[in-house]
Amino acid sequence: MATKSKANTAAPNTFEQLLDYGKNNGYKLDWLQQRETFGKELDAPTDGGGLLLQDIDSGPFAEVPEWTNNVTGRPRGALTRPSAARIGKYGIRTKADVWLKNGAQLYEEAVQRQWSSATDIPWNELEELPDEIEQAECQLATFLTEVEFVAGDVPGRWISETSPDYYEPRMFLISQIMDEARHADVFRKRALANGGGLLQQNSSAALAGASIDSARDFTEMSARLHISGEGLVLSIFRMGERMAYNNAEKAIYRLAASDESRHVAFGVMHLQYVSQTDPERSEEIHSYLDEIELGLVAGTGGQNPAVRGTPSNAAIMTLLGGGTDEASLREGEQIAGAVRQRQVKEYIQRIKVAGFGDRFTNGRAAAGLTEYISA
């Protein structure tokens, strides 16, 4: 292994002499230079958390530009080549359009919390269930395996739209793609592991995709997907203890909720960054939230399995009530109502944290939200 002392004892004993030596021997070495941070070693990690993305950047590598002309795809802080082609088709070249304060932290958190649907779920603890319960489990699993494709494929599109100067949010979105594949996978496994099967596609799931899919702005997409869509599903996952009939299902909901909470956090923190750095967009963001709340109250958009009149809602009622007889369904309906109430409360809290809470005091928020809260 080369050591620092070697360079000092070898014939060409300074960096410049080394360069001259190499050039005299037919090499170009025009790239071999010490940048301004040379020699500034990163602190060795001592707390067991390892060398984290948020700890590595310094000097020019830590400078996240407010606007970037990096269209060659070079890593942030890398030196440019005049001959490099403009291969990056980056629609997002403004920091506020995609940034959040803790993107690197959320990425590292995701890496640490990866899990396996094959081996981390105690599948052998699945038990034979009454047919109506198994059907409800499978209908909900069919719904969830379908909508998880939305949450994986849509962020994928935005990664290639984002300049690598903003690589931290890109890294997080990649971890989300991984998470969502695992969610789609685990719910499919659940549907096929206990004597059931897949049931019917959600009639409005594609509509949900259409609204999230069609967003032409990252912040709009993120608000629809991360805060609304995933926020609603997170509330459902958090009810997993009540909906689950065995330890395998409990583990699925618990692990999926852990992932989903990161995705929601991304959306909230990005929206918060927008509210703090780009106040001119406030009215525009409120208009997105108007639409989102319409969906939250009326149940449009198909993102929410707890919305009335859908197979997934009936499935949730069946699971929560413990059966399909009238008494059980009514009991399930009551609990499902509490789930809806919780969804709304959590949504309101997230919007407040994101910096748009004024809509709940100035009369802008959808009136139906208060019905849920006060019910």
Place this chain on the structure above:
Amino acid sequence: MAQAKKAKAAEPTEKFDYEGNPLPDLPDLSWMGNTFQWGTKALPERYGGGLTLAGINIGIYGDIPEHIPHRNRLPRGAVPVVSAGNIGGYYIQDKYEQWAESSPYLYEEGISRRWSTATDIPWETGRGLSDDVEVAIAQVATELSNWGSVETEVVSAWLQNLSPGYHEVKYFLSTAVYDSARIEEGYRKRALLNGAGMMLESPGRMNRACLESYGSWSNTVLFMWILRGSLMQAIVRYLSVYGPTEADRELAFRILPDIMRKSAYACDHIRFAISKKPELTTVFSAGLTVAEFSQLSDFNDSVLWEALAIIFGDGVENMDQGMETVLELQQYFLETYIDKCNQANLGRETQIRSGAWAGILMGVPITGHATPDEMRAQVAAIMQKNSGKK
């Protein structure tokens, strides 16, 4: 059974569906029994492998159709609903365009081999290099980080077009893009570890070929994971052995299996595509001919090779020795590439051994230091020497 604890909250008494239509007092359960196959009971593997993606491909759920007619997110085997309609994307609806039999296994393998650059690399061992070697490893790290970044852009952009009906492929690609991100950030961490930082960006012709391979997903796979992938495999493999510090060797050693899974999918997919549509052999070969020129163009840029020569030679003063290892690496790349093409049932051996690359296999590296005439003269000298030996 779930405990039906009475909730305090109650929904508004009037009930409507999401379109505003009045709902019956109790929920519609007509969806019950609406399935193509009931009674499915996939079992975990017997020896600790868990419940795998391949393991649930039983009954009709294991039937992989040649074509998916729906352009929405219908899970394969679920009962379609007409009102779901079509949504944007998902136009790659044929099996031959994306399938690989190995994809469910590679997905589970990718998950089971999860690791972290933060905690699984002994970064504290990555210190103490001479200045020239430190800058050289930072240059190589910048190049590899750049390649990883391009891979993430390419794969993630394709996901929206690949039909969810072949979910095994989509899931595998999710692990692949995640692995590529780890290359990006792992080598960024390495470049910044001792302050050398991100160096010169990639010359980028091959990056461009990967990004602009929009004609088909198969072309992308060929360019990125068979052609470029063979080079990445060669560099990372050599770094896993000749890396200047334990941290460098461990990082490369960890990344190598990630690269190999993508390579396995690529070979498997191309072979499958050709088995279904033999005429694709011509299309793929034509595409590779163009992509190989891009790769060759990058080879003629000296930066990467000089950096590797400094690393392998342990300093600028030993670059000549380092260049001998660079030649071995380039030969390994070409042999690997030929092998992968053969494995994919796409013979490229004749073209490689007789074309612009042939000099490398005969002992003349392409590193951007010699003119084409000089390289031809070197090749001729080697041929003359060899014929004299005979």
